[in-house]
Amino acid sequence: MNTQATEQAAKAVKVRQFALFVVEVCILYFLIWVPWRTSRASFLVFFGFGMIQVAATYANEFNPGVTPPLFMAVLMRVFVGLLAISGLVVELVIGFGAKPWWEALLLPAPPFVIASVWFKSRNPAPPFFAGIFGLMMALLLKLFT
DSSP states (O other), X not given: OHHHHHHHHHHHHHHHHHHHHHHHHHHHIIIIITTTSSOHHHHHHHHHHHHHHHHHHHHTTOOTTTSOHHHHSHHHHHHHHHHHHHHHHHHHHHHHHXXXXXXXXHTTSHHXXXXXXXXXXXXXXXXXXXXXXXXXXXXXXXXXO
Protein backbone atom coordinates (compact mmCIF):
# COMPACT_ATOMS: atom_id res chain seq x y z
CA MET A 1 0.00 0.00 0.00
CA ASN A 2 2.80 2.40 0.86
CA THR A 3 4.72 1.67 -2.36
CA GLN A 4 1.61 2.36 -4.42
CA ALA A 5 1.20 5.77 -2.79
CA THR A 6 4.88 6.50 -3.37
CA GLU A 7 4.56 5.61 -7.05
CA GLN A 8 1.52 7.86 -7.42
CA ALA A 9 3.36 10.72 -5.72
CA ALA A 10 6.34 10.21 -8.05
CA LYS A 11 4.04 10.31 -11.09
CA ALA A 12 2.40 13.49 -9.79
CA VAL A 13 5.80 15.12 -9.38
CA LYS A 14 6.78 14.15 -12.93
CA VAL A 15 3.52 15.54 -14.32
CA ARG A 16 4.06 18.77 -12.37
CA GLN A 17 7.65 19.06 -13.62
CA PHE A 18 6.51 18.50 -17.21
CA ALA A 19 3.78 21.14 -16.86
CA LEU A 20 6.30 23.63 -15.46
CA PHE A 21 8.67 22.82 -18.32
CA VAL A 22 5.94 23.50 -20.90
CA VAL A 23 5.09 26.81 -19.22
CA GLU A 24 8.79 27.78 -19.18
CA VAL A 25 9.20 26.93 -22.85
CA CYS A 26 6.17 29.09 -23.69
CA ILE A 27 7.54 31.98 -21.64
CA LEU A 28 10.93 31.62 -23.30
CA TYR A 29 9.36 31.60 -26.74
CA PHE A 30 7.16 34.65 -26.23
CA LEU A 31 9.62 36.73 -24.19
CA ILE A 32 12.88 35.84 -25.92
CA TRP A 33 12.48 34.47 -29.44
CA VAL A 34 9.58 36.62 -30.62
CA PRO A 35 10.99 40.00 -29.51
CA TRP A 36 14.58 39.33 -30.60
CA ARG A 37 14.04 37.31 -33.74
CA THR A 38 15.67 40.02 -35.84
CA SER A 39 18.67 40.74 -33.58
CA ARG A 40 20.55 37.73 -32.30
CA ALA A 41 23.26 39.93 -30.80
CA SER A 42 20.71 41.72 -28.61
CA PHE A 43 19.32 38.36 -27.56
CA LEU A 44 22.81 37.23 -26.55
CA VAL A 45 23.35 40.47 -24.60
CA PHE A 46 20.14 39.80 -22.68
CA PHE A 47 21.08 36.17 -22.15
CA GLY A 48 24.63 36.99 -21.02
CA PHE A 49 23.70 39.73 -18.59
CA GLY A 50 20.76 37.70 -17.32
CA MET A 51 22.99 34.77 -16.49
CA ILE A 52 25.42 37.12 -14.72
CA GLN A 53 22.48 38.48 -12.70
CA VAL A 54 21.54 34.93 -11.71
CA ALA A 55 25.17 34.28 -10.74
CA ALA A 56 25.17 37.44 -8.60
CA THR A 57 22.04 36.21 -6.84
CA TYR A 58 23.63 32.81 -6.17
CA ALA A 59 26.97 34.33 -5.11
CA ASN A 60 25.35 36.48 -2.43
CA GLU A 61 23.74 33.47 -0.77
CA PHE A 62 27.14 32.21 0.48
CA ASN A 63 26.63 28.47 0.69
CA PRO A 64 30.09 26.98 1.41
CA GLY A 65 28.92 23.50 0.36
CA VAL A 66 28.08 24.63 -3.17
CA THR A 67 29.90 27.92 -3.79
CA PRO A 68 33.39 27.56 -5.33
CA PRO A 69 36.29 29.34 -3.59
CA LEU A 70 36.52 31.98 -6.35
CA PHE A 71 33.00 33.22 -5.58
CA MET A 72 33.55 33.18 -1.81
CA ALA A 73 35.94 36.11 -2.10
CA VAL A 74 34.29 39.42 -1.26
CA LEU A 75 35.97 41.17 -4.18
CA MET A 76 34.59 38.65 -6.68
CA ARG A 77 31.07 38.89 -5.22
CA VAL A 78 31.21 42.70 -5.46
CA PHE A 79 32.53 42.46 -9.05
CA VAL A 80 29.75 40.08 -10.10
CA GLY A 81 27.15 42.26 -8.37
CA LEU A 82 28.38 45.44 -10.08
CA LEU A 83 28.50 43.63 -13.41
CA ALA A 84 24.91 42.44 -12.86
CA ILE A 85 23.67 45.95 -12.03
CA SER A 86 25.43 47.47 -15.03
CA GLY A 87 23.99 44.66 -17.17
CA LEU A 88 20.48 45.49 -15.98
CA VAL A 89 21.01 49.11 -17.00
CA VAL A 90 22.26 48.00 -20.44
CA GLU A 91 19.27 45.65 -20.81
CA LEU A 92 16.83 48.43 -19.97
CA VAL A 93 18.52 50.86 -22.39
CA ILE A 94 18.40 48.31 -25.22
CA GLY A 95 14.86 47.26 -24.30
CA PHE A 96 13.46 50.78 -24.11
CA GLY A 97 15.13 51.59 -27.42
CA ALA A 98 13.57 48.64 -29.19
CA LYS A 99 10.24 47.95 -27.49
CA PRO A 100 7.37 49.73 -25.72
CA TRP A 101 8.00 50.38 -22.02
CA TRP A 102 5.91 47.46 -20.69
CA GLU A 103 7.69 44.95 -22.92
CA ALA A 104 11.07 46.45 -22.05
CA LEU A 105 10.39 45.92 -18.35
CA LEU A 106 9.61 42.23 -18.95
CA LEU A 107 12.66 41.46 -21.09
CA PRO A 108 15.17 40.92 -18.23
CA ALA A 109 12.95 38.22 -16.62
CA PRO A 110 13.44 35.15 -18.90
CA PRO A 111 17.05 34.38 -17.88
CA PHE A 112 15.83 33.58 -14.38
CA VAL A 113 13.42 31.09 -15.92
CA ILE A 114 16.24 29.61 -18.00
CA ALA A 115 18.45 29.35 -14.93
CA SER A 116 15.76 27.51 -13.00
CA VAL A 117 15.79 24.82 -15.71
CA TRP A 118 19.50 24.62 -16.59
CA PHE A 119 21.23 25.44 -13.32
CA LYS A 120 19.37 23.61 -10.57
CA SER A 121 22.21 23.85 -8.04
CA ARG A 122 22.88 27.20 -6.42
CA ASN A 123 26.45 27.29 -7.71
CA PRO A 124 27.19 30.75 -9.21
CA ALA A 125 30.02 29.58 -11.48
CA PRO A 126 28.03 27.90 -14.33
CA PRO A 127 25.60 30.81 -14.94
CA PHE A 128 28.44 33.33 -14.62
CA PHE A 129 30.60 31.64 -17.24
CA ALA A 130 27.57 30.97 -19.47
CA GLY A 131 26.83 34.70 -19.26
CA ILE A 132 30.42 35.64 -20.13
CA PHE A 133 30.26 33.24 -23.10
CA GLY A 134 26.96 34.80 -24.24
CA LEU A 135 28.40 38.31 -24.02
CA MET A 136 31.50 37.26 -25.98
CA MET A 137 29.32 35.71 -28.68
CA ALA A 138 27.22 38.92 -28.83
CA LEU A 139 30.39 40.96 -29.24
CA LEU A 140 31.60 38.68 -32.04
CA LEU A 141 28.22 38.93 -33.79
CA LYS A 142 28.32 42.72 -33.56
CA LEU A 143 31.88 42.84 -34.89
CA PHE A 144 31.39 40.46 -37.82
CA THR A 145 27.89 41.43 -39.01
